[in-house]
Amino acid sequence: MSVPGAAAVVLERVTKVYPGGVRALDEVSLTVEREAFVAVVGPSGAGKSTLMQCAAGLDVPTSGRVFVDGVEIGGLDEVWRTEVRRQRVGFVFQAYNLVPSLSVVENITLPLRLAGRVPDRAWLRTLVERVGLAGRLGYRPGELSGGEQQRAAIARALVTRPAVVFADEPTAALDLRTAQDVLGLLRDLVGEFGQTLVMVTHDPAAAARADLALVLADGRIVDAVESPTAVGLAQRLADLEAE
Template identity: 70%
Template sequence: MSPAIRLQDVAKVYRTGQTEVTALHRVSLDVPRGEFVAVMGPSGSGKSTLMHCAAGLDTPSSGEVIVDGVAIGGLNETRRTELRRERIGFVFQSYNLVSSLSVADNITLPLRMARRRADPAWVAELVERVGLTERLHHRPAELSGGQQQRAAIARALVARPAVVFADEPTGALDLRAAREVLALLRRMVDELGQTVVMVSHDPAAAAHADRALVMADGRIVETLLRPTATELATSLMGAQEAAFTMAGES
């Protein structure tokens, strides 16, 4: 079976006038289906650029990105948007729920935008799994931060995507709510076989992943399997030192 996400020699160069900044240096990566991958690194390491290119939100300068077996480089913007709606789910740090809609309508919004019918049994299962059965008719402002993020996770899963990208999903949450959200993502991988790629600066969050990729200066400098928070903190410090060294050599 093909991986959920494949990057082949992906590079990203930003140009401003005569200045060039290389955010990704020919990164290659496979994310198997049903795996929870965390991407870590110091500020400016390229982790957000990696996610944006992998999710089709940004276009690489070179290389190829394949999502669920589809090479997205040759797609026009309309087809790329359709692919994101159908095969990719997103969870953001700021939740991005629509304030005027109920929880139920926020969860099913991606289906309505794609003009697809909701599967009532699947929606009900998701709502139960995220613990919001009693909150379906509430507006986002009536929910806690953790509840809003759980609604956002249900929304990301409602279209049964090939992969869910989570960008600092616990960054705005207190410790208890963050643990609940991370445990929920872990269960979605273990119980539903969902593929999750999470960008995080927090070693404790990344320790929930099957595999952690540590980045520095636009490169994956270390891969850890079933990492502990302590191992990740040590690796992150090493990545920061590597970034300083690379910056000094450039």
Template identity: 70%
Template sequence: MSAWGLGRRTAVRAEPVERAPAVAVSQVSKVYPGGVRALDNVSLTVWPGTFVAVMGPSGSGKSTMMHCAAGLDSPTSGSVRIDGREIAGLDETCRTELRRDRVGFVFQAYNLIPSLTLEDNITLPLRLAGRSPDRQWMHALVERVGISGCLGRRPAELSGGQQQRAAVVRALVAKPAVVFADEPTGALDLHSAHQILQLLRGLVEEFHQTVVMVTHDPAAAAWAHHAVVMADGKVIDALEAPTAARLADRLIALGGR
């Protein structure tokens, strides 16, 4: 069992008290119509500059937790803060604005628009918000992920790995407080998946980004600095410097519960 313990907030990396967590989920529950409890009093703190994986078997609540933490869904009770701002009570318009300004998303599906060039796909969310991209920052990201020669091409001309790299840049171009990645390697071959995970880890360490990744894959979660394991809507364990073997053993043990 993790030294962080259960029944307390699960915290990732100690930071100076004057800094706000990138994400702070406190005693969050989510109950759907019919009494289905997807989350049961979940607390999790993610500090800036960390890569956190959230794991668990199907139905564990990991995706619901991410949706509530990212402002895509509202919890039934509890508090959710992104970069110090409470979002649990915001209306949909305000949540949309907060997601646009402070949250990035990377999904299993690349969600690139086929008729647009890669550069236009990357900058589209900013342009829709009436903002101009920081060109220096964007080109630093593009160089770092290795797609600088592809900006004028359309998604169909690129490999899956290249498209996902573009999706990562799109998630980061607005300088969000946190990037949520939902099974970001699920549609990729092993080689491309390895490259994307290496890229996410590198962006965290080199640019002090914050990434929260939901995955069912112990090998993917092992790239994170920390892993949180969920079951039955609760955080049941937290591991520092996780390995694929430890995480796989933990999931096997859950299967026998």
């Protein structure tokens, strides 16, 4: 159950230090409101993936607090963090992460089965029709194009009706036209289904689809750009690379 009035994701002064003293995040604070599409961009090594992993409960911060859907996850053990992820978080990855031996519909409903839940047939039908896979449900991932596989992964991320979906470079493995189609789908899902989406990307054009772009450098948020443009973000990233 969602917590009424709670933001989808909140980070309070989150720091992550890896062995050897590498500081990947340095007191990062942010709030992602519900029904928002937020992109996280920055130079290589800026801390983008670490930010997503900590925000999604895949990793534990060295210090600071993380809330997902109003639930503080930083102090939970792995069993309870896994439970929170299953109930409240969806994931879309660059590599799709579909199970080759399962059909499309089995892949989409896998998070529900892992959580011991029965699929909502009406919601499942809505999802597969919206992502354009109604005629592919019995296929295996290897029988699909890259774009179709990513669409299946998007449906899988949404099937549990999560509070937030985290997308890590969701179009990096796709050709330009297919990438644009997938980005358009993600943008539409925010509006149509009231989904909250946090996308990590190196691509300024992809980030320009978001409502807000957070620019990371050296583990800190150095800029927050509302209604970002590809040209503006590309210039901002170029300036950071030159510093």
